[in-house]
Amino acid sequence: MSTPTVGDALPTRTFTVTREDLVRYAAASGDHNPIHQDEAVALAVGLPGVIAHGMYTMALAARAVAEWLPDGEVVEFGTKFTNPVLVPADGGAEVLVAGTVKAVDEEPGQGPLVTVVLEVTCAGTKVLGMPRAVLRVPCG
Amino acid sequence: MSLDQSLVGRAFAPTAPYAVTEEAVASFVSATGGQYAGGPAPATFAIVLAFEAMNGFLAAEELELRRIVHGDQRFSYRRPVRPGDVLTAQLSVTGLRQIGGNDIISTQSEVHDADGELVCSTSATLVHRGQA
Numbered sequence: 001m002s003t004p005t006v007g008d009a010l011p012t013r014t015f016t017v018t019r020e021d022l023v024r025y026a027a028a029s030g031d032h033n034p035i036h037q038d039e040a041v042a043l044a045v046g047l048p049g050v051i052a053h054g055m056y057t058m059a060l061a062a063r064a065v066a067e068w069l070p071d072g073e074v075v076e077f078g079t080k081f082t083n084p085v086l087v088p089a090d091g092g093a094e095v096l097v098a099g100t101v102k103a104v105d106e107e108p109g110q111g112p113l114v115t116v117v118l119e120v121t122c123a124g125t126k127v128l129g130m131p132r133a134v135l136r137v138p139c140g
Numbered sequence: 141m142s143l144d145q146s147l148v149g150r151a152f153a154p155t156a157p158y159a160v161t162e163e164a165v166a167s168f169v170s171a172t173g174g175q176y177a178g179g180p181a182p183a184t185f186a187i188v189l190a191f192e193a194m195n196g197f198l199a200a201e202e203l204e205l206r207r208i209v210h211g212d213q214r215f216s217y218r219r220p221v222r223p224g225d226v227l228t229a230q231l232s233v234t235g236l237r238q239i240g241g242n243d244i245i246s247t248q249s250e251v252h253d254a255d256g257e258l259v260c261s262t263s264a265t266l267v268h269r270g271q272a
Contacts, residue, residue, distance in 0.1 A: 015173060025171040028164070030191050033205050041206055045269055054210040055187050059172040062183040074183035078214030129212070133183070 003104075003137070004069065004114050010099035013064040017052050017085060018092035025056050039089070047084065054081035057095060057127055061118050064097035065133045072114065072135030080129030085122045096121045102132075111138045143201070143243045143268070147233045152200055154230040155192045157254070162223040164188070180220030186260045187213070189229035190249040194266070197231050197247070203268055211244065211265030218258050226254040234263070241270030 022036045031053055034041040042050050058079055065074070087093045096119075103115040118131040160181065168185055169176040198205055221227070228251070235246030244267055251260040 021171060021173070024167075028167040028171040030188055030195075033208065035206055035209075045206055055184055055213065056172065058213060059168075059182065059184045063172060063174050066182065073180070073220055074215075074217060076214070076216050077183045078212070080212040081210050 003112075004101045006101055006104055008101040010064070010068045010101070010116070012096055012098040013060075013067065015060045015063070015095045015097070016092045017056065017060075017087055017095055019050060019087055019089060021092070022050070022052060022056065022087060025053060025059075029053070029055065031055065048086055050087050050089075051084035052087050052093065052095075054079075057081075057085055057120060057122075058131070060095055061097050061120050061128065061131055062133070064099060064118070065116055065135070068099060068116070069114065069135050069137060072137045074133055074135050075113070076134040077132075079118075079120075079131035081127070082129035083122075083125050083127045085127050093122055095127070107136075111136050143236055143245070145236060147201070147245075148236050149233065151230060151232040152193065152197045154228045155189060155196060157226045157228050158189060158192070160185075160221060160223050160225040160227060165223055180222050183215060183217075184213075185221050186215055186217075186229075186251050186262055189227050189251045189260075190231070190262050190264065193229040193231035193249045194247065194264070197233075207269045209267040209269060211267045212263075213265075214263045216261045218260065221251075221259060225259070227251050227259060243268035243270075 098119045099116045102117045105113045114135050116133045120128040165181045166176040229249045231249045237244040248263045
């Protein structure tokens with residue numbers, strides 16, 4: 001896209017998360033917490049079932065941001081994990097990532113800093129709290 | 141078991157040096173449904189380092205990973221992580237509260253490269269669920 005402008009709505013991305021994805025993510029990230037793979041363990045610690053790694057959902061948000069601003073370099077990225085993404089044994093969970101350009105701050109001698117606020121939902125519920133990314137994009 | 145305030149301010153041992161490879165970045169990207177085409181690692185990749193640092197902390201304090209739920213995560217990058225980097229992470233505990241039988245542990249991990257330069261500073265809130 002061309003240089004982002006405050007108020008730009010970024011096209012919503014939809015991702016499907018399956019339990020197989022979570023197993024692969026556990027191996028790739030080193031996060032082998034069984035609550036993300038084993039229903040019995042998840043239930044035993046009081047969760048409603050197998051939930052996605054919060055970092056899995058955050059990685060999906062990062063994918064959407066990278067697709068929106070492919071030349072951007074992420075300098076800050078943060079979120080709260082407010083609601084779990086429950087991943088059923090069959091099929092998967094759908095995660096929607098929407099974003100809006102909240103600020104474009106010019107920086108002398110380098111590319112502007114673009115702040116993107118995100119809305120990440122699963123089954124109509126926000127799963128991330130105040131997710132926000134700041135990217136440096138090339139000049140012009 | 142309840143953690144006490146003496147934990148706050150403590151820094152734990154840095155992780156062993158971790159060499160970032162293209163294969164590792166590609167596996168990480170592919171696990172989240174993307175395709176890695178070279179270049180910098182994705183914005184959440186530093187969690188690999190931060191997670192290892194957290195595992196060291198949990199082992200030192202005899203906390204069970206299965207009782208940990210992630211409250212929040214923030215990354216602040218000086219520069220992107222790239223294949224070829226050799227990185228270490230060191231975790232410090234920056235705060236501790238107890239709410240409803242759970243420990244709310246604030247942590248900060250600094251990720252440095254082989255030259256000792258800061259690459260990423262990342263904070264996480266860990267909710268340690270009580271035995272209820």
